[in-house]
Structure formats: structure tokens, C-alpha cells
Amino acid sequence: MSILSAGWQALVDYLTITRVISLAFAFFLSGAISSFMAKNAVMKYFGPRANKGMAYTIASVSGAILAVCSCSVLPMFASIRRKGAGIGPAITFLFAGPAINVLAIIFTFTLISPSIGVARVSASMVVAIVIGLIMSLLYQKTEIQDPNSDMFELPDEKGRKGWQTLLYFIALLGILISGVKHPLITTGFFIVLLVILITCFSKDEILGWCEETWGLTKKIAPLFIVGVFVAGIITAIIPQTIMVKYAGANTIKSNLLASIFGSFMYFATLTEVPIVNSFMALGMNKGPILALLLAGPSLSLPNMLIIGKVMGWKKTSTYIGLVIVLSTIIGLFFGFIMA
Numbered sequence: 001m002s003i004l005s006a007g008w009q010a011l012v013d014y015l016t017i018t019r020v021i022s023l024a025f026a027f028f029l030s031g032a033i034s035s036f037m038a039k040n041a042v043m044k045y046f047g048p049r050a051n052k053g054m055a056y057t058i059a060s061v062s063g064a065i066l067a068v069c070s071c072s073v074l075p076m077f078a079s080i081r082r083k084g085a086g087i088g089p090a091i092t093f094l095f096a097g098p099a100i101n102v103l104a105i106i107f108t109f110t111l112i113s114p115s116i117g118v119a120r121v122s123a124s125m126v127v128a129i130v131i132g133l134i135m136s137l138l139y140q141k142t143e144i145q146d147p148n149s150d151m152f153e154l155p156d157e158k159g160r161k162g163w164q165t166l167l168y169f170i171a172l173l174g175i176l177i178s179g180v181k182h183p184l185i186t187t188g189f190f191i192v193l194l195v196i197l198i199t200c201f202s203k204d205e206i207l208g209w210c211e212e213t214w215g216l217t218k219k220i221a222p223l224f225i226v227g228v229f230v231a232g233i234i235t236a237i238i239p240q241t242i243m244v245k246y247a248g249a250n251t252i253k254s255n256l257l258a259s260i261f262g263s264f265m266y267f268a269t270l271t272e273v274p275i276v277n278s279f280m281a282l283g284m285n286k287g288p289i290l291a292l293l294l295a296g297p298s299l300s301l302p303n304m305l306i307i308g309k310v311m312g313w314k315k316t317s318t319y320i321g322l323v324i325v326l327s328t329i330i331g332l333f334f335g336f337i338m339a
Helices: 002-014 017-036 039-046 052-060 062-066 073-082 087-099 102-112 114-142 162-181 183-200 203-237 240-247 252-264 272-281 286-298 301-311 313-338
Strands: none
Touching: 002 203, 002 272, 017 102, 017 162, 017 203, 039 052, 039 087, 052 062, 052 087, 052 114, 062 087, 073 087, 073 301, 087 114, 087 286, 087 313, 102 114, 102 203, 102 272, 102 286, 114 286, 114 313, 162 183, 203 272, 240 252, 252 286, 252 313, 272 286, 286 313, 301 313
């Protein structure tokens, strides 16, 4: 009973009114990204005729634009591979997609720390590009691509002006950042949002946005609540001495163990944030924490099986090895900086 009480207490401590309101705004922002960011405009940059520099850049930030998670990124990865995307940008997309999911980054900033949040975003982009480039150097000659594939062509789109959509996202982001701590600023952004919605968006678009937000909430919120509950239990049952012994110092061994653990364990969407936060409370060093946050979202044993079927086990083994090694190196480097 005491273990279950620890899980319940973790939920009570986390789900404050302020944090629930912030989470609600985060879901609305994620729903807006999913509804109004043109996915075709992103996907076209992965094609065989795309500029390579642009392809890697877009792929490295695709998670924030497409709001994909570890489950939804796999069919998208398989699809762009079948249609002729280069292995480099495709692998960059595979890693970065779930690694910088906009909700995951927001939760990392608010629940763990801003410094780890910044490190997670920047390191995920760098690692994604480096892995993609290495995979391209190793296997590009074995690739068979169709240069005439039309999947990546951007169709003509009609709609509101670009500045109107940009202002809409700025208003949402402003509400999220200011939150309940700055009511006057939040009210100002909210008024701007209402004006933009009334003057520039149709009723169907607003309803679609709300439906997308509700769909994300139904899919993600229960998993996140479970993650917070499990994190509370972990804190109660794992002795602090164990965590300090194996991951309390910033060593090659501790970062490597964190990377391997993250690579093979399955974390449902966003559950890695509260679980890692509980590890941190038990004494886990910031270096291994970042290593776990880099390797965990993009890999798991189920993911490995699917990736292996898509691009073969030789390439998959190389990809897994690169994720583990680079996550270890980045975690070790970050741990030294934060010491």
C-alpha cells in the first residue's frame, strides 16, 4: 500500500492547478502544429532531388514541426524510405522526430530543468545530423533511389497569409510561456489569439484544431499520468545508494549504461520525462540523465525490430551502435560542463 501511495503522492505533487493549465496550453500548441503546419512542405525536403544541407536541417527539427512520437515516426520513416528518401536524411528524421517532440521538450524544461531542456534540444539535433551523415557515408553507395519519385513534390496550397499563421503561433507560444504567473501578459496574448481566430480562421479549421488537440490529449495524457505514477513508485522502491553507485558520477561507464538502458527499454510517449526526473531525485548525475534522454525516445527493443525490417539488420545494428556511442559521449561531455 505504501508503494501505491508513493505513486499517488507523485501525481498529487505534480498535477497542480498551475501545471495543469500549462499542460493544457502545451496540448493546444501541439494540436496547432499538427493541424496547420504543412507536412508536405517538410516531407518534400527528404526527396532524392532535395538540397542535402536543407534535407538534414529540416530532418533535424522535424519532431517539433510534425509533432511525431516514437510510435508514429516509424511508419513515416518506412514510407519515405520506400519512396526514395536518402538514408542520411531519413535516419536523421528517424532519430530527431521523437527526440524533439514539442511536448517532450516542454515537459523536460518544466519538470526536470531548463538546462537539461536546452541540452536535450541542441544535442538531439546535433546527434541526429551526425548519425545521418555517418550512415550516408557508410551505406549511400548501396542505396537504390528513384529520382523521378513525386511523393516529395509540394502541392499548391491556398489559405491565409503567412504572417497571420505566424502571429497565431506566436500568440499560442506567448500564452504557454507567460502562463498563470503573468496574467496581464497572458491576457494580451489571449486577446491577440482570439482576434486572429475570428478574423483569419474558418469555423471548420478551429474545430479541426480542437479535435486534433483532443486526439493528442486522449492518446498522450493517460500515458503521461501513468508515467508520473510509475516514477513515484520507482522513487519509493529503488534505494538511493543503488542509483548513486551506478549513475551518480559522470563516468564513461555510467553514461554507457544509461545509453544502453534507454536504447532497449520502451518508454511510452513522454513517460521518459517523469521517470528520468525520479532517477535524478535519487542521485543520477546530469550526464547519464542526458544520455538516457537522447537514447530513450528514439530507440526501444520493439522499434529495433521494425527498423530492422525496413532497412536490414546490418544498417540497423550500425544505427543502434551510433545512438549508444554518441549518446554516451554527449552525456559525458554535458556532465563535465555541468559539474
